[in-house]
Amino acid sequence: MREYEAVIGMELHIQLKTMTKLFCSCPVESESEANTLICPVCAGFPGTLPVLNEEAVKLAVRTALALGCGVNRISIFSRKNYFYPDLPKGYQITQYEHPLAENGKLIMGNRAIRIRRIHLEEDSGKLIHTKDATLIDLNRAGVPLVEIVTEPDIRSAKKAYTYIIRLREILRYIGVSNADMEKGEFRCEPNVSVHRKGEPFGTRREIKNLNSIRQVEESLRYEIEQQINMLEKGKKIRRATLLWDVKEKITREMRMKETEEDYRYFDEPDLPPLCIPDSFISEQRNYIGELPEERRERMHKQYGLPCNDVDTLASRKALADYFEDVIKITKDPRLTAGFILVELLGFLNENSIKIENNPISHEHLSELITLMKKGIITRTVARSILPQIGEGKPPTKVVKKLGLEKIEGKKVIDNIIQDILNEYVDEVKRYREGKSGLFDFFVGEVMKTTKGKANPRVVGKLLKEHLNKI
Numbered sequence: 001m002r003e004y005e006a007v008i009g010m011e012l013h014i015q016l017k018t019m020t021k022l023f024c025s026c027p028v029e030s031e032s033e034a035n036t037l038i039c040p041v042c043a044g045f046p047g048t049l050p051v052l053n054e055e056a057v058k059l060a061v062r063t064a065l066a067l068g069c070g071v072n073r074i075s076i077f078s079r080k081n082y083f084y085p086d087l088p089k090g091y092q093i094t095q096y097e098h099p100l101a102e103n104g105k106l107i108m109g110n111r112a113i114r115i116r117r118i119h120l121e122e123d124s125g126k127l128i129h130t131k132d133a134t135l136i137d138l139n140r141a142g143v144p145l146v147e148i149v150t151e152p153d154i155r156s157a158k159k160a161y162t163y164i165i166r167l168r169e170i171l172r173y174i175g176v177s178n179a180d181m182e183k184g185e186f187r188c189e190p191n192v193s194v195h196r197k198g199e200p201f202g203t204r205r206e207i208k209n210l211n212s213i214r215q216v217e218e219s220l221r222y223e224i225e226q227q228i229n230m231l232e233k234g235k236k237i238r239r240a241t242l243l244w245d246v247k248e249k250i251t252r253e254m255r256m257k258e259t260e261e262d263y264r265y266f267d268e269p270d271l272p273p274l275c276i277p278d279s280f281i282s283e284q285r286n287y288i289g290e291l292p293e294e295r296r297e298r299m300h301k302q303y304g305l306p307c308n309d310v311d312t313l314a315s316r317k318a319l320a321d322y323f324e325d326v327i328k329i330t331k332d333p334r335l336t337a338g339f340i341l342v343e344l345l346g347f348l349n350e351n352s353i354k355i356e357n358n359p360i361s362h363e364h365l366s367e368l369i370t371l372m373k374k375g376i377i378t379r380t381v382a383r384s385i386l387p388q389i390g391e392g393k394p395p396t397k398v399v400k401k402l403g404l405e406k407i408e409g410k411k412v413i414d415n416i417i418q419d420i421l422n423e424y425v426d427e428v429k430r431y432r433e434g435k436s437g438l439f440d441f442f443v444g445e446v447m448k449t450t451k452g453k454a455n456p457r458v459v460g461k462l463l464k465e466h467l468n469k470i
């Protein structure tokens with residue numbers, strides 16, 4: 001059997017979180033009216049000169065360091081020449097032969113994906129296609145990007161997906177980008193070829209127009225299949241740029257790939273070489289701190305939590321910080337992790353609140369979890385009062401005011417159960433006749449009557465006793 005192998009490389013463009021554009025002082029915003037954030041520099045008027053944004057260099061250096069790259073003390077800006085209506089100058093300022101940083105890696109489990117290079121460049125404008133015209137919005141022209149290029153080290157669509165997730169976590173941890181794919185702050189262009197194991201690499205094709213990480217995985221899976229079919233039929237694979245058709249879920253050939261010579265790169269004459277002193281680099285190193293993978297490992301060891309829990313908790317820095325603040329007070333990792341992952345995240349999700357804007361202070365959440373731990377309230381009650389706590393009310397006061405303390409007395413629960421069984425005579429009869437599904441109905445009624453204040457396990461146990469007696 002001839003076994004095929006896919007070889008995938010990834011180019012990612014990430015929008016840096018700066019206040020202003022890369023070469024002018026126009027603000028960077030995503031929701032302004034078209035063509036309101038432009039000036040003669042980013043609109044490409046003749047005679048204007050670019051001035052490099054220091055903040056963008058800082059964030060790019062920080063990105064390079066977090067990915068283990070060597071930062072070049074001198075890098076050079078180049079012009080990449082091509083004509084396209086969204087490119088006002090007729091060229092893009094980027095870095096070519098002498099990029100900002102090289103030779104890094106991103107660790108994924110027991111494998112490392114090598115990073116070939118990271119460089120700074122400016123974004124282009126945006127074309128908006130309407131029914132009878134194509135409009136140009138230059139608000140995005142000149143917005144700072146870093147491009148992160150891997151070596152062809154990825155071997156499956158699934159791994160490509162994981163690579164992007166892990167990289168995005170890092171970018172968010174170190175605060176260089178929001179990396180929101182829907183807003184175009186994070187764009188990927190994978191290239192893929194297939195070959196038989198042991199033979200030279202095949203011809204690679206690049207996929208564009210991917211708007212979600214899922215689409216990256218889907219399109220790669222499709223294209224790998226496609227290329228294997230072509231080779232099986234003895235067809236030759238042409239180098240090409242492909243577009244992902246979201247509706248049909250297929251790749252379409254867009255154009256033959258330009259070769260590098262077509263861009264006629266040359267050094268940007270309006271910008272001096274970018275010289276980065278050691279002090280600049282060490283300053284950025286200080287901002288990095290613990291990265292997601294290290295944090296997962298430490299949290300796993302320190303709190304003895306299952307990998308799945310740690311995986312989610314450490315996926316956002318704000319979430320991991322919050323968890324660790326709460327745990328310092330509750331000193332109960334399992335209960336705390338469980339409550340945060342299920343109840344708190346559920347509450348935030350329902351209200352479309354990001355963890356970064358979580359309205360519940362870690363002190364209040366700790367207090368709530370401690371009330372649960374001491375057996376004063378049930379988890380159901382704890383979950384139900386999250387909205388009030390989100391308004392800043394202290395849990396103990398909310399519980400007191402609403403009388404939500406757990407009902408523990410067997411007698412009290414017994415009475416409630418008896419009342420309910422008396423009320424639903426028909427249902428009891430049907431239950432006795434074999435409709436066992438009604439048991440959950442009875443539990444639900446008891447929980448409703450007690451407003452979630454009884455322990456569901458105790459209710460279940462007592463309810464069984466009552467029903468068996470009838």
Ligand SMILES: [Zn+2]
Nearest residue numbers: 024026039042
């Ligand atoms: Zn401008």
